[in-house]
Amino acid sequence: MTARPDPNAFALDRFLAHQERKDLLRFVACGSVDHGKSTLIGRLLYGADVLFEDQRAALAAESRKHGTQASEFDYSLLLDGLAAEREQNITIDVAYRFFATERRKFIVADTPGHEQYTRNMATGASTADLALVLVSAEAGLTRQTKRHAMILATVDVRHLVVAVNKMDLVGWSQDAFRTIEAEFRAFAAAIGVNEIACIPLSARRGDNVVAASPNMDWYGGPTLLAYLEDVPVAAQSRRQTFRMPIQLVNRPSPQFRGYSGRIAGGEVFPGMPVTILPSGQISSVDRIVTYDGDLERAAAGQSVTITLADQIDASRGDVIAALAAPPAVVDRLTARVVWMGKDALAPGRSYLIKAATATAKANVEPAIEVFDLDTGDSAPADRLFINDIGDCVLTLDRPLALDPYADSKETGSFILIDPESFDTVGMGLVQGTAGERQQHGRLRRALRWIVGAASAGARKRSSSRESRLRSIVKAISWRGTGSVDTFIVTFIVTGNYTFAGSVALTEIATKVMLYYFHERVWSLIPWGR
Amino acid sequence: MHGTSGQVAEYELAAAPARQATGRLTHLQQLEAESIAIIREAVAEADNPVLLYSIGKDSSVLLHLALKAFYPGKPPFPLLHIDTTWKFREMIAFRDARARELGLDLIVHTNQDGLQRGINPISHGSALHTDVMKTQALRQALDSHHFDVALGGARRDEERSRAKERVFSLRNAQHRWDPKRQRPEPWQLYNGRKRPGESVRVFPLSNWTELDIWLCIHQERIPVVPLYFAASRPVVERHGELIMVDDERLPLLPGETPRLKTVRFRTLGCYPLTGAVESAAASVAEIIRETATTRFSERRGRVIDHDGAGAMERKKQDGYF
Numbered sequence: 001m002t003a004r005p006d007p008n009a010f011a012l013d014r015f016l017a018h019q020e021r022k023d024l025l026r027f028v029a030c031g032s033v034d035h036g037k038s039t040l041i042g043r044l045l046y047g048a049d050v051l052f053e054d055q056r057a058a059l060a061a062e063s064r065k066h067g068t069q070a071s072e073f074d075y076s077l078l079l080d081g082l083a084a085e086r087e088q089n090i091t092i093d094v095a096y097r098f099f100a101t102e103r104r105k106f107i108v109a110d111t112p113g114h115e116q117y118t119r120n121m122a123t124g125a126s127t128a129d130l131a132l133v134l135v136s137a138e139a140g141l142t143r144q145t146k147r148h149a150m151i152l153a154t155v156d157v158r159h160l161v162v163a164v165n166k167m168d169l170v171g172w173s174q175d176a177f178r179t180i181e182a183e184f185r186a187f188a189a190a191i192g193v194n195e196i197a198c199i200p201l202s203a204r205r206g207d208n209v210v211a212a213s214p215n216m217d218w219y220g221g222p223t224l225l226a227y228l229e230d231v232p233v234a235a236q237s238r239r240q241t242f243r244m245p246i247q248l249v250n251r252p253s254p255q256f257r258g259y260s261g262r263i264a265g266g267e268v269f270p271g272m273p274v275t276i277l278p279s280g281q282i283s284s285v286d287r288i289v290t291y292d293g294d295l296e297r298a299a300a301g302q303s304v305t306i307t308l309a310d311q312i313d314a315s316r317g318d319v320i321a322a323l324a325a326p327p328a329v330v331d332r333l334t335a336r337v338v339w340m341g342k343d344a345l346a347p348g349r350s351y352l353i354k355a356a357t358a359t360a361k362a363n364v365e366p367a368i369e370v371f372d373l374d375t376g377d378s379a380p381a382d383r384l385f386i387n388d389i390g391d392c393v394l395t396l397d398r399p400l401a402l403d404p405y406a407d408s409k410e411t412g413s414f415i416l417i418d419p420e421s422f423d424t425v426g427m428g429l430v431q432g433t434a435g436e437r438q439q440h441g442r443l444r445r446a447l448r449w450i451v452g453a454a455s456a457g458a459r460k461r462s463s464s465r466e467s468r469l470r471s472i473v474k475a476i477s478w479r480g481t482g483s484v485d486t487f488i489v490t491f492i493v494t495g496n497y498t499f500a501g502s503v504a505l506t507e508i509a510t511k512v513m514l515y516y517f518h519e520r521v522w523s524l525i526p527w528g529r
Numbered sequence: 530m531h532g533t534s535g536q537v538a539e540y541e542l543a544a545a546p547a548r549q550a551t552g553r554l555t556h557l558q559q560l561e562a563e564s565i566a567i568i569r570e571a572v573a574e575a576d577n578p579v580l581l582y583s584i585g586k587d588s589s590v591l592l593h594l595a596l597k598a599f600y601p602g603k604p605p606f607p608l609l610h611i612d613t614t615w616k617f618r619e620m621i622a623f624r625d626a627r628a629r630e631l632g633l634d635l636i637v638h639t640n641q642d643g644l645q646r647g648i649n650p651i652s653h654g655s656a657l658h659t660d661v662m663k664t665q666a667l668r669q670a671l672d673s674h675h676f677d678v679a680l681g682g683a684r685r686d687e688e689r690s691r692a693k694e695r696v697f698s699l700r701n702a703q704h705r706w707d708p709k710r711q712r713p714e715p716w717q718l719y720n721g722r723k724r725p726g727e728s729v730r731v732f733p734l735s736n737w738t739e740l741d742i743w744l745c746i747h748q749e750r751i752p753v754v755p756l757y758f759a760a761s762r763p764v765v766e767r768h769g770e771l772i773m774v775d776d777e778r779l780p781l782l783p784g785e786t787p788r789l790k791t792v793r794f795r796t797l798g799c800y801p802l803t804g805a806v807e808s809a810a811a812s813v814a815e816i817i818r819e820t821a822t823t824r825f826s827e828r829r830g831r832v833i834d835h836d837g838a839g840a841m842e843r844k845k846q847d848g849y850f
């Protein structure tokens with residue numbers, strides 16, 4: 001479990017191989033003030049052995065000076081970064097901490113517990129794979145705990161670990177733990193969060209943090225660190241179809257025009273038919289260029305440079321997306337907003353909206369609803385104040401390509417920027433794409449999809465994949481031949497040519513479809529090529 | 530630059546496919562992709578960007594990622610080095626060779642006023658020297674070239690006050706950092722807008738640790754200054770630090786005689802302010818082993834941090850990187 005191997009017994013290749021295979025888990029830590037969050041994170045860092053000797057010596061000295069505990073180490077002092085905060089003894093901003101074990105690197109977003117800091121928690125949670133929620137066994141669930149869970153649900157953190165802390169103060173009582181666990185589960189289920197683990201521990205004493213507790217035999221589960229090491233993390237992105245917002249156009253010479261960006265969802269390969277949004281131009285991927293050589297395939301999370309088969313006029317802010325399932329192009333949208341600005345969000349105000357790499361002007365329409373974090377209800381409101389969460393409708397001065405947040409955090413989120421101070425004043429989640437422009441009607445999209453697929457297929461350098469049009473034509477020609485056979489056989493057996501005809505026709509209709517889908521499924525299977 | 534014969538086998542190991550069976554990227558691949566995206570975003574939102582090149586290992590990784598970010602083109606910005614005139618000689622040689630090799634513009638700036646006043650780390654102490662020759666010098670250079678976005682290699686894990694630093698860190702016209710005006714960065718959506726006179730410091734390596742840096746140097750074979758590797762060097766022991774006698778400007782105190790010791794540096798800066806560590810690690814692989822097993826954090830060798838726990842925060846508010 002220790003992250004820091006013994007230097008003598010240290011096998012270098014094995015260590016390097018481990019490091020190579022290590023993955024990354026981001027989690028957000030939150031809890032009511034004084035429930036022990038700082039102590040717990042300090043303990044995790046200490047337990048995972050990332051604290052160095054000199055930091056430890058400085059900590060011991062500071063514990064004596066500022067510490068709230070008389071003689072022990074005050075682990076929480078490790079975490080309060082800014083002098084101003086140290087003096088006032090409060091944490092006022094998100095801090096990022098790092099530790100690693102042999103299997104994982106962890107990035108912890110440590111967020112403050114005071115309720116006026118909703119925005120910090122939402123920020124910390126926005127990139128988290130899971131959330132660590134601190135609850136003091138002595139104090140139980142508080143109003144703040146519930147508000148925190150609501151915020152986590154809002155930004156769609158689906159996996160929670162509840163650390164029931166200060167078990168030493170309730171005599172390590174299983175009943176006390178089970179009561180809190182049941183209450184939390186009931187509440188979480190009500191707000192739609194179902195993946196929950198509860199761990200009884202004592203941050204101050206270290207029970208069940210890194211080492212199993214000798215005081216709670218009744219608990220058979222993993223320690224907190226063991227749990228964090230083992231918990232499976234979801235794939236990089238939920239969105240399975242390809243999207244890449246263009247960050248910049250890379251034109252080192254007249255012969256090369258590449259589009260650089262980080263893939264927000266799905267996979268891409270040379271030959272793949274794509275559309276460039278919002279313009280709706282169609283092309284296919286020519287190369288996936290990286291410093292380490294061209295790629296045959298690239299997936300969500302990777303930073304690449306893509307060249308297209310056609311001369312296309314695309315620029316920063318455009319989205320390159322799979323032609324088969326592109327995002328909506330909208331100039332009006334409903335959004336859930338976490339407000340962070342000192343001045344309230346109000347109808348009629350305009351802001352700059354930055355979604356992925358695109359920027360536009362957004363105007364707030366009159367209907368605003370504010371979300372009550374205590375009851376989970378929404379009510380009409382005049383404006384949203386700092387740390388409010390609410391829904392509003394935004395009208396844009398130009399169309400943007402967006403997905404619903406529930407489908408894709410990467411292409412369904414945005415920030416609002418004050419047009420004068422340029423401060424980031426709001427974070428937003430796309431709920432609905434109210435103003436989808438008609439240029440992407442379903443029929444036209446379907447047509448483009450087939451045509452685009454055919455033209456892409458024609459250009460493809462390797463013919464290992466079947467184009468869709470080819471699949472359709474093959475399906476029809478095969479069925480045509482087959483159904484003539486069916487007609488003849490049926491006629492010979494029944495002697496009834498109308499009956500034979502209808503059997504053959506039905507067969508054509510259903511089997512063309514069946515064959516087509518069968519082909520498409522096979523075209524996705526690389527096996528045997 | 531750091532090739533030793535024993536490393537070949539390890540490189541082969543490093544070149545093995547590092548993608549997870551689950552389809553997830555490894556932590557290094559994720560860090561790299563994230564940093565490249567940050568570098569591109571900084572440049573896209575800048576009028577006149579620059580890369581602050583301190584010659585150290587973090588700068589070396591940052592520069593390497595910048596090469597990757599704009600491939601097949603070149604990074605569209607110059608490198609800026611603030612030369613206090615007290616850097617190790619090997620650093621300067623490495624800097625010049627590297628810029629030449631890559632064909633990148635290198636701007637070297639020294640605070641001429643400070644130089645004329647004879648400000649130096651030995652008689653004026655680390656705090657004043659750093660303020661005049663680094664902090665003020667950096668402001669002069671950024672102002673005179675009108676750079677509005679400066680990329681730097683600082684990491685959040687280096688020092689506690691950096692843990693809350695943003696990736697895009699806004700500075701006012703006086704280059705000051707105001708903790709209250711820092712912008713939230715949800716979903717890694719960075720806001721690079723600024724009013725006239727304001728500037729942004731961008732830290733693409735925010736989420737990297739010292740170990741990540743060395744793993745990347747190993748995997749990508751990034752050249753670094755040889756001072757990171759153990760060698761026999763003349764040092765004196767002063768206030769518990771091993772200070773290398775890099776040239777004749779270091780006055781020896783009574784009773785001090787330089788002794789040859791096998792040492793290396795975990796961070797690089799002005800040589801009279803940079804403590805060496807006794808170590809036999811002479812290759813990147815050995816450094817990785819040492820980093821993974823060491824008991825002392827890297828900033829220990831930096832004399833300027835001992836000015837007190839809030840020292841870095843004060844320097845940052847003044848515009849030090």
Ligand SMILES: Nc1nc2c(ncn2[C@@H]2O[C@H](COP(=O)(O)OP(=O)(O)O)[C@@H](O)[C@H]2O)c(=O)[nH]1
Pocket residue numbers: 031032033034035036037038039040068069076113165166167168169201202203204205
């Ligand atoms: N008895 C006991 N006290 C604890 C435990 N964990 C934290 N504390 C104390 O609770 C107080 C608040 O802890 P802190 O970590 O600062 O809480 P935060 O406000 O949530 O960061 C401090 O006095 C801690 O020493 C625990 O497991 N048992």
